[in-house]
Amino acid sequence: MDAIQKIYNLIVFLIIGAIAWNVLPFLAPIIGMLIFSFLFTTVFLQATDTIERYVKSRSFGVFLIISSTITFGILFISSFVSNLGTQIKIFTQKIQRDDFAVSLENVSSKIKDLLPDILGSLIPESDKLILIAKNFLVNIFQSILSLLGSAGSFLFIALMVLIFTIILLVEYHDFKRSLVRFIPNKYLEVGLRMIYNIEQQISKYLRGQILAAGSVAILSILGLFILNQLGANITLIVFIGIIAGLANLIPMVGPFIGMVPAILIAVMNNINSDLAFSHQLFNTVPSPFYILDIILMFIIVQQIDNNFITPLVVGESVGLHPMAVMIVLLIGGTLIGPLGMLFAIPTAGVLKVVIREIIFVTNNSHLL
């Protein structure tokens, strides 16, 4: 390649780069929707292929899967919203009643009595405590309401993702074949290998994560049910379980997110109960409002998930070092927030496969 050709290539590269840099912000939402659609496609692909095998019609298979998913989603969300509404109503009534202030004051003084003086002085006065509790709850309800308020734009995005997913699911194999046409002859076989490996990696990881999330949800519901039998008086256990399961999709941070609603509900429901306040874990360790029981239950669920379920269903699919997992999570969280944390690990997994394949191609380049 002579010098002029090199300069020409550099100029073309810079122009394309500048155009991409300016156009990308406008295309980002569409690219985001496509990424989501691709992820959903990967999750549903195997089920679609399986149904196609029996009904001999891919379109009908896609229709079956999408319609049952939507029905389940609507049922879940509507029942969640109505249950949450009832719970919020009960909580608001509780906060407005005078005895809530009295109960909180009692709790605060009891905790102060239990703790040494230095630690006890750190607990705010009861009126401040009530203000903090009220503000905290108001903030939570307000953020839930603002979330519901932004449902309009969410619905549009969801609809677009749904349409893209349906098209991708129906046309997946033809679409892939069309993409393969762009691979130069020299790289055809390694290119096919790379596409297949990436597909397998994402599919295995996502399906594994969904199975693990489902298991965590079921185990959490079971655990909360057992705690209720022991008198914990936790409501909305099915939803707490599902939230714990979904939060579990975010490694390391997720399990703690699952505990928060359970503890909040346990405290709110038992605030007037002396029995719940003086509860002791295994009759030895003080566990007011069953907080330690809940934490222990979630830790047990996590241990079962980490040691038995995840290795079984996710396996070594991503195979990242725990340190790498933490760094990748931090990068994802800093860049896009919670969604970034959710997609950080599969993205890192895909990058790992791509880099591995590039190294493989580079090492074998003399053979291509």
Place this chain on the structure above:
Amino acid sequence: MKSIYKNYFRKNDNNNPVLKALENIPVFEGLSDKDLENIVRLTHERTYKKDENIFKKLAPAEGMYVILNGSIEINDPDSGNVFANLESGDFFGELALLDEEPRSASALATSPSRLIGFFRTDLLTLIERSPELGNKVLLNLARVLGERLRKTNQELAQSSE
């Protein structure tokens, strides 16, 4: 509209050259037109210039090729031996559908050629989407390899006599 028509009202496209080429390949022997159409939808049509390598010896192997038109030479670049000169309707590289061993020889287009590629990933997709059809192809593949093994045994026996 055209695609809807093509999807729901089309009849078997007997003039499709890819379909015609595949029905004469032992790996796809005994398959119905519908089965063959499903396989055609998984294959990749590629064109090669004269003197372009389809694959080189020891390269990672992924699948087999069927020659639609043109001519391909199978050779060993190290020894310079030419193992076969293949023409339209011939196929090569089918062993790669089953194992992941590197190519044992090179394939070179000796004239501008049009090939159909059917790769291991396509076979795996076929087995997942349509296990019945996948099994038929696997059985045919086993038969082709069995015949080749028998032939090699006979040649070995003849040369040792």
